Structure formats: C-alpha cells, structure tokens
Amino acid sequence: MAHVRKFGDPVLRARAREVDRFDEDLRTEIARMGLLMHDAYGIGLAATQVGILHRVLVYRVEGDSPVNALVNPVVEWSSKEQEWAEEGCLSLPAVHVDVERPVHVRVRAQDEQGEAILVEASGLEARVIQHELDHLDGVLILDRTPRDQRKEGMRALRAALDTAADAAS
Template identity: 50%
Template sequence: MAQREISEETWERRRQALQQVRQWGDPALRTVAQPIDPADIDGELVAEAGRLIAIMDAALGVGLAATQAGIMRRYVVLREGEDGAGDAITLVNPSLEWQSEETDVASEGCLSLEGVWVDVERPVAVRVRALDLSGRELTIEAKGPYARRLQHEIDHLDGVLMLDRAPKEQRKAALRALREGVVMDAPADATEV
C-alpha cells in the first residue's frame, strides 16, 4: 500500500484486520477453492461475505478472496470501479470468460503478502462470469485496474499468488523480503489487493 496520510487509529484497525488475513506461507493460499452450489447461497454466505468486506475495508484493501481468510469456498469480495472506490460486491464462482490479447505491466501488492510489491503482466481487459449473492448470473466487463483486481482475486481462488506471475528477480527479492520481514518501498502507482 502506498504511504499516505493515515491516522494511528486507522493503522491500528488495519493491523487488526490483517491478523484475520492468511499470510505468505499459509497453505490456504495455495489451495484451490471449492465451487459453491447455487443452492448453498444463503444468509450464512451473505453474512460471511459481509465479514470479509469489513476485513478488506479495515485492511485498506480493494479486494479479498475467501481463501485469504481461510475459507475454501470459491468467492471474492472487491470494490468496483477503476480506482477501487466503488460499491463492495461479492462474486460467487467467478471465472474468466475472456481476456484481451493486449497486456500491461503494473506493480501489485497483496494483503496476504504484506510489504511486498512486484510487477505483474496481465491482460488489460477481461470479461468475468459469476453469481451474485442472490444466485443471479452476472457478467462483468472490466479494463485497467478493475480488470487487474478481478484477475488477482480469481488467481487466489486457484491457489496462484502474484509472486508466481512476477519476473524472476523481483520474485526472488520479494521472497527474501518476506523471509526477513522487510517492507519494500511501494511504487507510487501500486495498488494493494
């Protein structure tokens, strides 16, 4: 997360929220999430998704996969819009239906890999198919940072981390920082999801 003016109280809420997010090395982050039967979309799932949104927001993130909270069910929560300031939504069983041939490289951070930033090449635009918390089918067409967030969170559901998509030297530096507990400097354009 890029440094900005944030109160001590907000930092403390972030610290507490991150204690509920699985961190690098936890096997949950490498586990493929189980699809959710549409008949199992119920009040319990809605409440669970609400809890994940609260964790994501308190951690100052813009996306969180259920697996990052140790829930091995295939859904994510994230903030809509290019800047991640839109409404919080839940996507059940999201899948990439289409991705553009055009790609770009941008710096990414992750709530489960705190303090680490790597460049990741991803398609610029995607179409994602999912269910909402009412069981209705959704199709989301996104580009830019919103498309990147969607891909990052869907990767989590498949047990894939941003480190797996980073250039070799950056991956090595990030792993060293994680092992040593060193925080890397966040690039000015970085987004933590």
C-alpha cells in the same frame, strides 16, 4: 489484518470449491470479507485469504463505491492486450512486484443471491479481479513475476514476517 492468512499458510495454495448454497451464511461471509478488506485498506480479497475454501471474492477499486462480490467467477474472455503493473497483496506483507495481466476481461459469476452476473472490466478493476481469481486457484503474485523480482519479494516478505513475529512476542 490478523484475520488475513499470510504466506506459508497452506490454504493460500489450495484451489477453492464452487459455492452451491446461496444462503444467509454465504451473505454473512461476503459481508465479513468486505469489512476485512476495508479494515486492511485493501481493494480486493478472496475467501481463501480468510481461510475459507469458497470460490468467492470481493473488491472495490473506488473508495466510496459499494463492495462488489463475485461468487463462482470464471473468466469468459480476456484481451490480447496486456500490461505490466506493480501489485501488492494483503497475504504477502511488504511485497510489491510487477505482474503482467490482460487489460480487459469479461467475467461470468453469480451474486450473493445466486443470480447470474456478467462483469466487463478494464484497467485496475480487471487487474484486481484477476489477482483475486488467482487466489481462488492457489496462485500468488510471486508465481507471476520475473525471477529477480520474486527473489527480492521473498526477501521483503521474510523481513516483514520476522518483524511481525518479533512484535507479537
């Protein structure tokens, strides 16, 4: 968790840049992100969350399935049908807020080799992809939740960060 950037770090508000080099460094970055996500018990992680301004995200919604990587992802289509669900975030410890998102999405991206891929996702998978895509644009779940929950989320976040700072000192 120490490698995951926390709320207040300016990189979390930055828009990530397109990846144009599909080399061993990129594959190493993706593998490292997958390990960090796993170690943090997360189901998704964007490169910006580890301080890298690349349009790269990894996710795994089933614990025993392989880690999926999307490079330069773009939502090609999203359903009109939306649903509210509670979301948390590795960069916002102790924050759990309701976020409304499309139930189905189709995402065009590239894999770690640069090959074009198309992902059609529904439910939790669609939600995770959209959450991580938001990170690549500098958007956090607190930006997408109703005002009362944003205030409550900020209180929980401040308490969690204060506790972490006390533990570190």
